[in-house]
Amino acid sequence: MRGSVPGLVSPHPIGEQLPAVYLEDDFAQRFTAGLDEVLAPILLTLDCLDAYFDLELAPADFLDWLAGWVAAPVDADRPPQARRDLVRHAVQLHRWRGTARGVELALRVATGARVEVTDNGGVSWSATPTDAPGADETPQLRIRVHGEVDEALVRQVLAAAVPAHVRTTVEIRK
Secondary structure, three states: OOOOOOOOOOOOOOHHHOOHHHHOOHHHHHHHHHHHHHHHHHHHHHHOHHHHOOOOOOOHHHHHHHHHHOOOOOOOOOOHHHHHHHHHOHHHHHHOOOOHHHHHHHHHHHHOOEEEEEEOOOOOOOOOOOOOOOHHHOOEEEEEEEOOOOHHHHHHHHHHHOOOOOEEEEEEEO
């Protein structure tokens, strides 16, 4: 997280706040100047704390930490704006996970492309746990992604967003 920043000046130098007898003491001033260098990042972070929780202003390393708070998967190779969108939509992604709406949202947030998801509504039930679903009752998703997207990223998002028993058909239209 935040560490020492060379050359950062403290907004409230400790040496200036010492009693008058220490204002002329060279050792006291040098000692407190060292503390100022260590405390400056902390004081400036606290002064700007609200900006750290604003997704548009948060530094990239803090943004990754915020992603951990909402259990958003972080890929450091992705641009900061894509990571900001992922954190912004994390709660919705969790809420709709495993549904057609959730798959569409996950792909839209990850790729920035227009996505169409069609669900066949396949549902099956059985009176005994060993019966297999009928062929026409198997849940299926047809996914169309419109735009220039990375196919590997699409497959990665689908692996996390689509339930394992659902068949998927992916079509990428450029």
